Each structure stands twice: as structure tokens, then as C-alpha cells.
Amino acid sequence: MWTAWMIAVRFLRDGRGQTILILFGITIGVAVIVFVTALISGLQANIIARTLGTQAHITLHAPDEVNHIAPAGDITRLTLEDPRPQRLRSINNWQHMRDLLDTDPMLDAVSPLVSGPAFAQRGNARRSVALIGMDPERYLRVIPVDRDMVAGRFQPAADKVVIGHRLATELGLRPGDRLRIDAGNGRTATVDISGIFELGVRELDERYVYMDLKQVQTLIDLPGGVTTIDLTVADIFDADAIAARIGGLTGLKSESWMETNAQLMNALAAQRLSTRMISFFVAVSVAFGIASVLSVSVVQRTRQIGILRAMGAGQRQMLLVFVLQGALLGMIGAITGSICGVLLIASFDTFGPGLFEVSVTPGLIAATMVLATTVGALAASQPARRAARLDPVTAIRNG
Amino acid sequence: MAEAGDFNSADEVLRLEGIGKSYNLGLPTEAEVLHGIDLALTRGDFAALVGPSGSGKSTLLNLIGLLDRPTRGRIQLLGEPTAEMSDAELTARRATTIGFVFQFHHLIPAFTALENVLMPHMLRRGRPNPEASAWARQLLTDVGLAAQIDRYPDQLSGGQQQRVAIARALAARPALLLADEPTGNLDTVTADGVFELLRRFNRTFGCAVLVVTHDPRLSARCDRVIELVDGRIVRDERHAAADN
Numbered sequence: 001m002w003t004a005w006m007i008a009v010r011f012l013r014d015g016r017g018q019t020i021l022i023l024f025g026i027t028i029g030v031a032v033i034v035f036v037t038a039l040i041s042g043l044q045a046n047i048i049a050r051t052l053g054t055q056a057h058i059t060l061h062a063p064d065e066v067n068h069i070a071p072a073g074d075i076t077r078l079t080l081e082d083p084r085p086q087r088l089r090s091i092n093n094w095q096h097m098r099d100l101l102d103t104d105p106m107l108d109a110v111s112p113l114v115s116g117p118a119f120a121q122r123g124n125a126r127r128s129v130a131l132i133g134m135d136p137e138r139y140l141r142v143i144p145v146d147r148d149m150v151a152g153r154f155q156p157a158a159d160k161v162v163i164g165h166r167l168a169t170e171l172g173l174r175p176g177d178r179l180r181i182d183a184g185n186g187r188t189a190t191v192d193i194s195g196i197f198e199l200g201v202r203e204l205d206e207r208y209v210y211m212d213l214k215q216v217q218t219l220i221d222l223p224g225g226v227t228t229i230d231l232t233v234a235d236i237f238d239a240d241a242i243a244a245r246i247g248g249l250t251g252l253k254s255e256s257w258m259e260t261n262a263q264l265m266n267a268l269a270a271q272r273l274s275t276r277m278i279s280f281f282v283a284v285s286v287a288f289g290i291a292s293v294l295s296v297s298v299v300q301r302t303r304q305i306g307i308l309r310a311m312g313a314g315q316r317q318m319l320l321v322f323v324l325q326g327a328l329l330g331m332i333g334a335i336t337g338s339i340c341g342v343l344l345i346a347s348f349d350t351f352g353p354g355l356f357e358v359s360v361t362p363g364l365i366a367a368t369m370v371l372a373t374t375v376g377a378l379a380a381s382q383p384a385r386r387a388a389r390l391d392p393v394t395a396i397r398n399g
Numbered sequence: 400m401a402e403a404g405d406f407n408s409a410d411e412v413l414r415l416e417g418i419g420k421s422y423n424l425g426l427p428t429e430a431e432v433l434h435g436i437d438l439a440l441t442r443g444d445f446a447a448l449v450g451p452s453g454s455g456k457s458t459l460l461n462l463i464g465l466l467d468r469p470t471r472g473r474i475q476l477l478g479e480p481t482a483e484m485s486d487a488e489l490t491a492r493r494a495t496t497i498g499f500v501f502q503f504h505h506l507i508p509a510f511t512a513l514e515n516v517l518m519p520h521m522l523r524r525g526r527p528n529p530e531a532s533a534w535a536r537q538l539l540t541d542v543g544l545a546a547q548i549d550r551y552p553d554q555l556s557g558g559q560q561q562r563v564a565i566a567r568a569l570a571a572r573p574a575l576l577l578a579d580e581p582t583g584n585l586d587t588v589t590a591d592g593v594f595e596l597l598r599r600f601n602r603t604f605g606c607a608v609l610v611v612t613h614d615p616r617l618s619a620r621c622d623r624v625i626e627l628v629d630g631r632i633v634r635d636e637r638h639a640a641a642d643n
């Protein structure tokens with residue numbers, strides 16, 4: 001092994017011109033792969049972070065109400081069925097379920113909340129809003145609204161609410177002002193504004209009114225109940241699987257962010273696929289480059305290979321010499337290429353549009369190294385086999 | 400080597416019995432190059448293999464050097480029959496028992512003189528130990544290249560390169576040294592020096608030397624002359640060499 005390694009290194013050094021040329025090619029290839037991969041994953045991470053900044057990863061609801069049709073034995077029947085309206089219902093036994101979900105190691109946060117429609121009224125101005133009653137400590141672990149406060153503080157309590165900045169503008173409200181909430185069923189409440197948030201999503205900034213859990217329960221006639229349990233998971237791409245599992249376990253209707261944002265997921269998947277295609281074809285062309293350079297090298301060194309064989313080099317040793325050359329080319333190219341890729345990304349972050357930050361992870365660099373080294377060794381295998389099979393006598397005579 | 404046969408003397412390095420070699424077997428162009436060669440070489444032998452072009456000298460040398468296999472006949476190296484050996488075993492024998500010197504030096508240009516001499520050792524054992532390095536330096540000093548040890552082949556003259564090649568051939572302390580026109584592309588003074596070296600190593604190491612040569616001046620200085628014509632040995636005589 002030591003000898004094969006040394007011969008491989010010397011052969012590469014001896015054919016300096018060729019080596020530098022092919023290294024240049026590999027460097028460009030690796031730099032492109034690193035840059036494109038980092039760019040796309042940076043972009044995707046950014047999109048996902050923005051999407052999930054205002055959404056739970058998984059939401060649990062009480063199951064839909066459906067009509068139950070009594071079994072009627074062996075007869076054919078025609079049914080005229082009106083789907084049932086879905087009234088606000090509480091999740092049964094939600095305290096127990098919350099405690100159970102708290103022990104699930106795949107979940108980062110569990111936040112039960114009650115939500116229902118209402119009108120917000122100030123003077124003659126009325127707006128339709130969504131009341132959200134929750135436990136602030138739990139809720140902030142799902143959606144950190146406290147980071148997006150523009151006025152006051154996020155402290156919903158009895159008769160104290162937090163509203164979005166659009167609603168505040170439309171109703172001319174500031175912290176400390178009073179607001180009348182009408183739940184539409186004869187129940188009303190007059191509350192103080194304790195804070196104003198801006199999540200950056202129009203719908204939420206216009207409609208969300210964060211309140212005390214108990215007060216919302218009373219307002220929408222759901223004493224002691226919650227309508228939704230919001231969950232966050234450790235690995236966001238596991239959300240689908242975890243949602244299905246929890247849905248099956250609890251019998252609740254569970255929906256992951258991936259379902260809610262199916263179109264986004266599709267777009268991200270297509271983007272990832274195209275990144276992989278680019279990487280694949282760049283890797284293939286790098287492989288062809290390495291293979292052709294080593295093929296030429298085998299032809300050029302036919303006589304030397306013959307001499308080495310005559311002096312006692314085994315077929316495996318010759319094979320190793322050329323496979324190592326391929327692997328070395330791949331590895332060195334991966335190092336220089338990664339450096340170039342990182343520089344490219346740094347200049348993108350500095351001089352680019354600046355919409356989002358692209359960063360290179362050590363994992364990406366490591367994966368590229370392994371990929372390039374493997375591709376190099378694989379590309380070298382064909383020329384290496386030819387070198388190993390050379391008959392020493394003919395090689396010396398005709399080389 | 401107990402079963403080596405009663406006709407083998409302890410000094411015998413190589414024995415060929417009824418060796419034949421054909422090319423293009425089974426094709427209309429089949430041609431037999433060697434017809435039933437019998438030959439034995441012993442440790443002290445310093446033999447010249449002569450003959451016109453196309454007489455089969457190189458073919459015979461390749462067979463003796465285990466670079467090729469005969470179509471028929473038996474080859475024994477140090478009393479061991481080689482016919483049954485695998486390619487890997489032949490490679491190992493080649494590395495430990497036989498040294499080659501070619502007409503063109505065939506040094507590996509990417510390595511220094513010292514590394515070229517160490518190459519057979521490195522191919523077999525990997526990283527050279529201090530003894531191997533010392534021995535290689537000694538050999539290079541013996542061939543008069545003490546000052547050129549770290550030069551690359553393209554920084555050496557033709558005669559110097561051929562001397563490195565001889566040192567390399569001797570590095571594994573072979574029992575048999577095969578030289579194919581070792582002085583073919585050297586001027587007469589340089590050629591004499593190279594020949595002297597072979598002579599000296601034959602005497603000091605007691606390794607059998609077989610030199611293929613066209614040069615009658617050279618063959619006249621060998622102890623034994625084997626003449627090959629049309630694939631047959633037509634003369635095999637020992638004589639007191641001119642400088643013996």
C-alpha cells in the first residue's frame with residue numbers, strides 16, 4: 001500500500017501539466033456543486049423558516065362530525081345525505097392528551113388552544129377577528145410572537161389582549177386602549193390592549209386576537225374545552241410521519257405543515273431534484289475527465305508499468321497505483337473546489353441580493369469530499385484495470 | 400529441494416528441458432520460435448547468449464526470466480519446477496531470484512537513482528528499512544555513482560543510467576542476472592565499464608549472469624558462449640575468457 005501510494009503520488013507529480021489541468025477541471029466541478037447545493041438549501045431553509053415562523057408543525061383537531069348510517073343487512077338502498085355542519089367542538093380529555101404528548105421525545109412543544117370567530121368593535125368600526133385563547137408560555141414555544149412585538153408586551157391575561165398591527169391601525173388602537181369583543185352569541189367582553197405584534201403575514205396581522213384561555217372558552221361557549229393542540233417537532237421533515245402516528249394514537253384529526261403547504265413542498269422537492277441533477281451531471285463530467293487523463297497516462301507509462309511488473313509488482317499493486325491516482329485527484333480537487341465554493345458563497349453573501357444568508361455546512365464539505373474521492377477512484381478503475389492487465393513482455397517491448 | 404532430481408548439482412540456478420515456444424497457437428500463422436532447448440546455468444556462470452536477429456534470443460530470455468511461459472518443456476528455477484506456479488507466484492520469484500538489465504535502462508523517470516534501486520524492495524516489502532537503504536547506497540557506490548544518488552534519470556548520462564539499472568537488478572541479491580544487450584547503446588569505453596561491473600558482481604556475489612549480446616568483443620570475454628540459430632542451440636562451449 002505504501003509503495004502503491006508513493007508511486008501514485010510520483011506519477012501525478014511527474015505528469016505535472018496533466019495533473020494541474022485535470023485538477024483545475026475537478027475544482028470547477030466541485031465548486032459548482034458546493035455553491036449550487038448551499039445556495040438552494042439556504043434558499044429552502046429560508047422559505048421554510050418564514051413559513052413555519054407563523055405555523056405549528058402539526059395541528060390536532062377534534063375529528064369531523066359525520067352521519068352514521070345504521071347497517072341494514074343484505075339489501076340495496078339509496079341514501080340522500082346532507083353533510084353535517086362542523087360546529088366548534090372541544091377535544092375530549094385534552095388535559096390528559098397534553099400530558100401524554102409532553103412525554104413524546106419527538107415533540108419539542110405542545111400547546112393546547114381554543115379559537116373561535118368574533119367581532120372586534122371600537123366606536124362604530126367593526127372587524128371580524130379570530131380569538132385565540134392559550135397558555136402564553138406554551139404557545140410562545142410554537143410561534144414566538146414575543147419576538148415580533150411592535151408595541152407593548154405579549155402578556156395576554158384576563159381582560160388583556162394582544163392584537164395584530166393591521167387590526168390596530170384599522171381600529172386606531174394603541175396599547176392601553178379599550179376594545180369590545182362580540183362573540184356573536186350574546187356574549188361580549190371589554191378588554192385592554194396590552195401589546196401589538198407584526199408577524200408579517202397579512203391575514204394574521206389583521207385577524208389574530210390573543211386572549212386568556214378561560215376568557216375565550218367563556219366567550220365562545222366552550223367552557224373547559226380546547227379546539228386545537230399545536231405541536232412542534234424536532235425534525236420538521238419528520239412532521240408528516242409524526243402527524244400520522246399521533247393521529248392514529250389519539251384518534252384526532254392531525255395535519256402536518258407539509259400537508260397544509262403541499263404546493264410549497266412540491267416546489268421545494270422539484271428544486272432539490274434539479275440541484276441533484278446538476279450535481280450528478282457535473283460529477284459525471286468530472287469522472288470522464290479523470291478517466292481520460294488516467295487512460296492517457298496508462299498509455300504513456302506502458303513501458304514503465306511493464307518494468308515495474310518485471311521487477312515484481314503484482315497486478316493488484318498496479319491496479320492500486322492508478323485507483324489511488326484517481327482518488328487523490330478527486331480528493332485534492334474536492335479540497336480546492338470546496339475552498340472556491342466557499343469563496344463564491346462568501347462573495348454571494350457580500351455582493352448578492354442579500355435576501356437571505358447562504359452558509360456552507362461542514363456536512364456538505366465532507367459529503368463533497370467523499371463524493372469526489374469515490375468518483376475519482378471509480379473513474380480510475382477502468383484505466384487501472386488496463387494497467388494491471390498489461391503483459392510485462394509486450395509492455396516493455398512495445399511501450 | 401530434496402526432490403530436485405539427482406542430476407541437479409547444488410549450484411544449479413536454472414535448468415531448461417526440452418523448451419519449445421510457439422506463437423499464434425492454433426492459427427494458420429502458428430510459428431514455433433524455439434525448438435527443444437536444453438540448458439543449465441550454475442552459480443558461477445558468466446555466459447553470453449549470441450545469435451543472429453530472429454534466432455529467438457529475446458524469447459528465450461523472457462522464458463528464463465519467467466516473464467512468459469513455454470509452450471512445452473520444463474523450467475526449473477533453483478530446483479523448483481515453475482510450470483505449476485500461479486502468476487502471483489511467478490511475480491514473487493521474479494522479484495526475489497532474478498535481476499533484469501535491459502538494453503535501454505528502463506529506469507522509472509519519476510524516481511531518483513536511489514529510489515529506482517530500492518524499487519524491487521519497495522514493491523515487495525513496502526517502505527524501505529535502513530538496511531535496505533544502506534545496501535542500495537552501497538550498490539550505487541559500487542557502480543561509481545555515490546555522488547549521483549539523488550539525481551533523477553534524466554539528469555544522468557546513458558552509461559550512468561545503465562549502471563543504476565545494474566545496481567537495481569542486483570538489489571534483491573538475485574541468484575540469476577539477465578542482461579539483454581546491456582551495452583547496446585553505449586560507446587565502447589562506457590560499455591567496457593558496464594561489462595566489468597557485471598563481471599565483478601558475478602565473482603563477488605556468485606550470481607549466474609546471462610548476457611544477450613551482438614558484440615563479439617563482449618562474448619569473447621565471457622566464460623561460456625551459447626549460440627542460438629533458428630531456435631536451436633548450435634554451440635555451447637566454455638572457454639577461458641580473455642581477461643580471466
